[in-house]
Amino acid sequence: MKRQHSMPFGAEPLTGGGVRFRLWAPGVDAVGLQLDGAAELPMSAAAGGWFELTVAEARAGNRYLFRLPDGLLVPDPASRFNPDDVHGASEVVDAAAFDWPDGEWRGRPWEEAVLYELHIGSFTAAGDFTGAIDRLDYLVELGVTALEIMPVADFPGGRNWGYDGVLPFAPDAAYGRPEDFKRLIAAAHERGLMVLLDVVYNHFGPEGNYLHAYAPDFFNPRHETPWGAAINFDGEGSRAVRDFFVHNVLYWLEEFHLDGLRLDAIHAICDDSSPDIVEELAAAFKAVPGRARHVHMVLENERNQARYLTRDDFGRLLQGTAQWNDDIHHCFHVLATGETDGYYIDYAAEPARLLGRCLSEGFAYQGEASTFANGERRGEVSAQLPPAAFINFLQNHDQIGNRAFGERLSHLASPVAMEAVTAVLLLAPQPPLLFMGEEFATSQPFLFFCEFGPELARLVTEGRRREFSRFARFADPAVRESIPDPNARETFDACVLDWSAIERAPHRATLELYRKLLALRWQWIVPRLAGMGNGDPQLTMPSARTLAIDWRLGDGSRLKLLANLGEDPVDATPPTGQLLYASAGLDAAALASGRLPPWSVAWHLDSGDSR
Template identity: 40%
Template sequence: MSGSATVVPEQPHGNQAPSAGRKRLGAQVIQDGVQFRCWAPKPAQLDVVLEPHGTVHPLTRGADGYWTGVIPEAKAGMSYRYRLDGNSLYPDPCSRYQPDGPHGPSLIVDPDTFVWRDRGWPGLTMHGQVIYELHIGAFTPEGTFDAAVTRLDTLKDLGITVIEIMPVAEFPGRWNWGYDGVGLYAPAHVYGEPDALKRFVDEAHLRGLGVILDVVYNHLGPDGNYLPAFSDEYLTDRYPNEWGQAINFDGPGSKEVREFFIQNACYWIEEFHLDGLRLDAVHAFHDEGPLHVIAELSQAARKAAGARSIILVAECEAQWVCTIQPTDGQGWGLDAVWSEDFHHSARVAATGRSEGYYTDYRGGPQELISCVKRAFLYQGQRYQWQDGPRGTAVRDEPAEQFVFFLQNHDQVANQLRGDRLHQKTGPGLHRALTALLLLAPETPMLFMGQEFGASAPFLFFADFPPGELARQIHQGRKQFLAQFPSYASAGAQAAVADPRDPAVFQRSKIDWSERERHAGSVRLHRDLLRLRREDPVIAQQARDRLDGAVIGPAAFVLRYAGKQGDDRLLLINLGADCDYRPAPEPLLAPPDGRTWHLLWSSDAPEYGGPGVIEPLTETGWVIPGESAALYSAKVKNGRSVLEERGPIGTV
């Protein structure tokens, strides 16, 4: 059967005009039917095929390979595909929903039918944020957007302010981390329909929680990527890429490729009211043009947000400070960047192992002090693991622009068994590192279940069809882990889990009943986040008002300068008892007219600790092993600010 697609002027969709003057791609419900627009310079003919009857509606080719048309009889809820050159049928590259997965038909969705309740939500800025990374499929037993809503109050009570969702773009199979996405505009059908994601964001905003989404613009998944059928310009072999072909951001045809990805970023911000994006592996973006694609994306996404403030966060293994520098210079204009250095140094401090990509870390007190003070450890020095310099210089960039973490999806899973950090070290040392993470001036991030000491591992899972691709994915995982000498052994290689094994995915789901059983860990995190939020000195998040010194083989002190002499002193001891007598370190001296008052200790029994021993004795400092303690400078014969507010924890 065949019909026709009327050529009419481009119409804005509903109440949402295309952001920054951009013409929307995909299927848009308008007053006169449904308007289709697709960039496809490769085929000589492009038709819309409406299901279930298979009516064919030719589109009209315009400038630069864009095909457009309006189909009056089309409406929301109908399925469709694009037919190229009268032959093969493909899903829409900008489909809003793939109810049968990436290989099936696309569904026409009218986004204006969703009724938002978050009117007046201002958005986010980086200062004061605490990020919580989660995977929708493994966050709850049901593994859906709607099920995740039931845990929002729990996160709010903990002190979380921003939820970072791992990628949700449509992928093949029943489970996937999300970094094999191929339907970049369609929330994965296994998690729920598009309105389910909107409900999650809406409910989060009603609780005062922000939501950012992890997006992958450096490669496309190996199964279900039909973009090359529409254009040969999407991908390029001119640059190396460890996950397949690189995205063409600066070669022939790159103008429209850039538009495809930038419009995708705007789409998530605008249509789903998301508060920002986490950009995966920006060191793998290749663009030699005058305006880097990430800088252009940053500018466009902020225009799409309108009056709302958004945050854009980079994962950058190379630790390029240009990611967070203004676009009016040579920067990319993002709001924050992950610091891998903090994780790596803390991990070595916790485990004592420096193999693989931990080779260049020792986990000593000075490393941790330097990282807290300077955000990155490697700022251009030689990095043995990569046989060359790594990182760029950090100058006056504020602490809030650097994201610190002890766990994330990669660092938990990049192990043979995917076990959590608390399972690899002693409880006292883990509490001390947690205090360092949550009281450092940088922006902290937790990984789902970290706050209650989840026993569930987080393993690499990907449900590709049985066959050669699945075998290659499993083999590739073995090769990746073999960079660690211990995991390269024959026994370890044989034990690397198959990513498509259903048990691997099921084991990675966190068990929420443990939250009640591990109440001490929850209280530790909640109390530290309350300190971070309410203590006026800690809440400054000021790198330039912080100093530190080593006071023992595994012990150090951080001093936070208050504005009126109300300093804070954080003592961290990651080793055995530290008898620091005499104490020639000047940072331990109280401000004039004040004395040190013990405000908080990781040894409190409520956290699972052995009981608090005052580190500051009449004869000097004796810091208990594997502990952390926070002091406030109290006016002699007076009360500190937090004493007036009431105690935190048991101290």
């Protein structure tokens, strides 16, 4: 099976031979095409700032650059592949040359989602798409159903989280060629795994973005962002810009047969138009050819805008499928570690109550004032939404990597606390997300890493250390100097997972816990999630650190959680129904007595209507 997304820009091989090249460059009056380093070919100007040229003898594999009137040679912003990094020539790619073996794949319904976030470069020692294939069977055995891959769009250098990408259509050459990524996706589908990709539509990285040189209208100085003028989604010339990102969505979903995308930090997108770009992108998801398959739009949004997650009266999606729920992470983190600095201050007073609100209503902040944001109100009412609209997690790349030393939660919390919060995460109705290595309590940190040119590298390193100066722990300049240099090779190397650990204590025991809990999820919970609506959740709190919650599942049964997430034993009425799981130290006799030891969790399933 062949898959190719046709776009109004970039380099596109033609059916009868030759290649059509097209560039939007409204800031210049002439553009030349340099093909395989040969003499420059003038491109024809067309209306609206477009330049185009069809070269009959061009073919897949040719390298090309665009020459601007001042002599600057720039890569194609819609390049499908840049083999020599972001400053080098783009390569003509014939997407139709790849034979897809997954013609019968239709994806999976969202209720089955168990997500596994990974970074291609540090997931395996190979650090590429092919290396990731070797771990797919392991993920299936673990109980995962979806890979969520951090951005692969071409970034400067050979190491980067991916959020500094500047060529959003080109998989980074450090990970392999486009067809290598396609092989990974096809191999995942063969094993029943969905593949979602993280994409960044709120900014471009600080090195290798040449758009300012020939398309200043790509940015709108009316909106100022931490990266400078915002991407122009609502000013003059914004139609071409919006089309660029709409086609990026369709390109990944069609040409790479992905099962969904995660839109990074949509709160950092500036757009006053209606429909806004997020709404337009949601429409693009619905327009994917062959839409009979499941395609999912996942959001990251600090503003907790429930409007983007709305369902109709029949439970059908109107826009986004789900959102990463940072609120629930912060609650888990405060409970498990006791840390209350930075944004954790908003969860310090009543972490268990706010956790209960996340589990029963979605967001912890639904319009309340944020202390961390100096009293600014945050969020919208979300209790009407189904649990499927909220992705829960204990860890992710941001929450680990934005710490100075990249500590994972298992490095900060006690084993008994980790078991308790893990049991809550993996058996709750919301789709859970794991961050690579979490499931075996890896010893590796996940640090911030990149590889910029010398001057930018120095600024990034200094800025990173200065960023932590407001924390008492880093008030001493000497201590700040101990923060790993993001550009150093050893910083990246420290993050590469050591897979041999899964055969050793204590990592093996943690892995077995995750496998056990996910097996229970698959046996008892997943088959009952479809059609549950918001689940009519009932929340009570026997103590300040104890939660009792039950939800009505799609088949009418009630799923019940009883959890003591504190250091002291508490008395609580045991729930009715079949016991699915009890944490270590909480046996049937203890439950019957109503005495919960510290950090204990029990899950029950009641097929009746008792509460």
